[in-house]
Amino acid sequence: xxxxxKHLDLFLSAFGQTLQLFAISAVxxxxxxxxxxxxxxxxxxxxxSIGTLYVTVLRNTPLTLVFVFFVFAxxxxxxxxxDEYTAAVVALSLYTAAFVCEVVRSGINTVPVGQAxxxxxxxxxxxxxxxxxxxxxALRSVVPPMTSTMIALLKNxxxxxxxxxxxxxxxxxxxxxxxENVLFGLLWVALGFVILVMPLTYVQQVxxxxxxxxx
Amino acid sequence: xxxxxxxxxxxKARVRHKVMAVVGIVAVLAALVYVVMRFVTTSQFSAxxxxxxxxxxxxxSLVEAIGNTLSAFACGAVLALAFGAIFAAARLSxxxxxxxxAAVIVEIFRAIPLVIMMFxxxxxxxxxxxxxxxxxxxxxSLMLYNGSVLAEIFRAGINSLPRxxxxxxxxxxxxxxxxxxxxxxxxALRAMLPTIISxxxxxxxxxxxxxLITFEELLRWGTRIGGDAPNFGRPMISVMIVVAVIYxxxxxxxxxxxxxxxxxxxxxxxxxxxxxxxxxEMAAV
Numbered sequence: 001x002x003x004x005x006k007h008l009d010l011f012l013s014a015f016g017q018t019l020q021l022f023a024i025s026a027v028x029x030x031x032x033x034x035x036x037x038x039x040x041x042x043x044x045x046x047x048x049s050i051g052t053l054y055v056t057v058l059r060n061t062p063l064t065l066v067f068v069f070f071v072f073a074x075x076x077x078x079x080x081x082x083d084e085y086t087a088a089v090v091a092l093s094l095y096t097a098a099f100v101c102e103v104v105r106s107g108i109n110t111v112p113v114g115q116a117x118x119x120x121x122x123x124x125x126x127x128x129x130x131x132x133x134x135x136x137x138a139l140r141s142v143v144p145p146m147t148s149t150m151i152a153l154l155k156n157x158x159x160x161x162x163x164x165x166x167x168x169x170x171x172x173x174x175x176x177x178x179x180e181n182v183l184f185g186l187l188w189v190a191l192g193f194v195i196l197v198m199p200l201t202y203v204q205q206v207x208x209x210x211x212x213x214x215x
Numbered sequence: 216x217x218x219x220x221x222x223x224x225x226x227k228a229r230v231r232h233k234v235m236a237v238v239g240i241v242a243v244l245a246a247l248v249y250v251v252m253r254f255v256t257t258s259q260f261s262a263x264x265x266x267x268x269x270x271x272x273x274x275x276s277l278v279e280a281i282g283n284t285l286s287a288f289a290c291g292a293v294l295a296l297a298f299g300a301i302f303a304a305a306r307l308s309x310x311x312x313x314x315x316x317a318a319v320i321v322e323i324f325r326a327i328p329l330v331i332m333m334f335x336x337x338x339x340x341x342x343x344x345x346x347x348x349x350x351x352x353x354x355x356s357l358m359l360y361n362g363s364v365l366a367e368i369f370r371a372g373i374n375s376l377p378r379x380x381x382x383x384x385x386x387x388x389x390x391x392x393x394x395x396x397x398x399x400x401x402x403a404l405r406a407m408l409p410t411i412i413s414x415x416x417x418x419x420x421x422x423x424x425x426x427l428i429t430f431e432e433l434l435r436w437g438t439r440i441g442g443d444a445p446n447f448g449r450p451m452i453s454v455m456i457v458v459a460v461i462y463x464x465x466x467x468x469x470x471x472x473x474x475x476x477x478x479x480x481x482x483x484x485x486x487x488x489x490x491x492x493x494x495x496e497m498a499a500v
Binding site for chain 2: 041043044045046047050056057059060061062063064065068069072073076077078079108116117120126129130134155156158159161162168169172176181182183185186187189190193194197198201
């Protein structure tokens, strides 16, 4: 307990940074992932294969490798200089976008073909069909897995601790520099993550129960 | 492929799609050309920067690094599967005093980031006098985290089986253990095999987190050779491309195994086909 109370500032600012990193990467990966999903369900085969290629490559690459690429290898190309924080955001967003894309795509695919066909037969335009018929139904099957993807993103922000980006994963470093007991510090960090993740898991389970409609 | 959103294209739409396809190809080619130009102008593939491939010692160390990654994967996978099986069985137990602690442990280990677990084993435990090697820390963390996820997968698989299976087995006079091991587990394993293997892909990718606690695996090898400025002038790009290709290749091999098994399952009459809706989505990130 003394570790926590003595270094409360450190813990709070570190977890604040974690949440900030999480929020920025979550927004970016949701936007990029949705765009990729649009590519993957588009009627143009080339767009579909571009989306598939991106998802296959990023899903099979370790996140740490993406980090290493953007922190150590990318600067050698001398394109645009980015600091470590931006590199971490880019790596997390690009990596998570592949998973977001898969979630959105499989959500759209769970809507039976007849629904879209029926709305077209009724004369709805593409936008009307999407916003009134397909997406509301897709949303039900998207939200629970999307929550777990976001939980994974929150936990993945700790990978940044190997790349000089200050967040909850670095509490250990700061504590050991001050000669504190690292063991208890890490236990508090773990507890912090449990506290952050548990409500999200609960929300996910509630959605899953409430929205699992019989089709 | 998904044709939910669009009708079969007519002549106008087909022309439009062709135009869009050309635009898409041009955009991708432009991006590729730009990247290759950056590679060339910063001379990432000069003879000096590719020289590392020629050294026998480096080749041997690459093999050793791949070996380290694979052995961490193998040990982690076996232990995680065992951990998952035990805790899935515990969570399905009829006794609340077994069920509740197992549920709490599984939920907690699923919520803690792997990096924090690795730090705990590698940097935290020495304070209590227990000194673990980087390899052991990586394997233990992989076991605890992926084992918990696998426990949930096993449990979901067993729960998704039709209730008639266990009822019939009980009606035949089987005991609880027999019902589980002879009737439920074999079917659940077959039904969940693709999900289990995609979790093993996650485990393989997560071995790269050992990089953060100085475990000498493939990625660490890559940063060591790639950061070698005096001998090779920092060949980070070429080395990282090799490392990425190896990782992606290994993961794709596992993924293909999963799709192959899924296809074989679909033809196999012994497998009970559970609705995808009944199996909760496990985001394998």
